[in-house]
Amino acid sequence: MRKLCCEPGCDDLAEPARNRCSEHLAPWLAKQAGRKAAAKSGAAARAGAEFYRTERWRAGRLSFLARHPLCADCGSLGQVVAATEVDHITPHRGDARLMWDRRNWQGLCKPCHSRKTAREVWHGAGRDGAD
Numbered sequence: 001m002r003k004l005c006c007e008p009g010c011d012d013l014a015e016p017a018r019n020r021c022s023e024h025l026a027p028w029l030a031k032q033a034g035r036k037a038a039a040k041s042g043a044a045a046r047a048g049a050e051f052y053r054t055e056r057w058r059a060g061r062l063s064f065l066a067r068h069p070l071c072a073d074c075g076s077l078g079q080v081v082a083a084t085e086v087d088h089i090t091p092h093r094g095d096a097r098l099m100w101d102r103r104n105w106q107g108l109c110k111p112c113h114s115r116k117t118a119r120e121v122w123h124g125a126g127r128d129g130a131d
Contacts, residue, residue, distance in 0.1 A: 002014060002016060003019070005019070005020050005023075005024055006019045006020060007021070007024040007028075010023070010024060035122070039121050047094035048092065048093075048094065051092075051099055060086075060102075061086045064105055064107065065084075065086060068083060068105075068106070068107040069082060069083055069107065070083055070107060071107060071108050072107055072108060072112075073108055073109075074112060081109045082109065083107025083108055083109060084108075084109055084110050085108050085109070085113040086105050086106070087106050087107075087116060087117075088104050088105060089104050089105070090104055091120050092104075
């Protein structure tokens with residue numbers, strides 16, 4: 001079932017499996033790509049990228065997942081799903097103290113981690129104490 005385009009004032013049908021019509025989809029996708037590129041080019045993103053490439057992180061991540069094999073978010077909903085990623089509960093934004101504090105780590109499955117990261121990056125959740 002197709003829905004109406006979510007662009008304000010548009011009465012056209014959205015493209016299948018999308019939320020915008022053909023007229024509004026391409027500009028919206030371009031805007032999203034620009035936002036994503038800008039988010040990845042910030043100082044905190046660069047520091048994070050360097051951090052995640054270190055051997056210390058890779059070994060720590062594997063060790064943590066071995067001790068915490070289940071997704072914390074799914075577990076809170078009564079589901080048993082394997083954790084495949086280690087998430088920083090409070091975003092580190094380049095702060096070494098938060099990066100390495102294992103009390104700030106939780107195991108998440110890919111979908112839960114992606115959802116949490118999207119909230120933090122696109123909607124500012126977790127920034128300056130705001131959630």
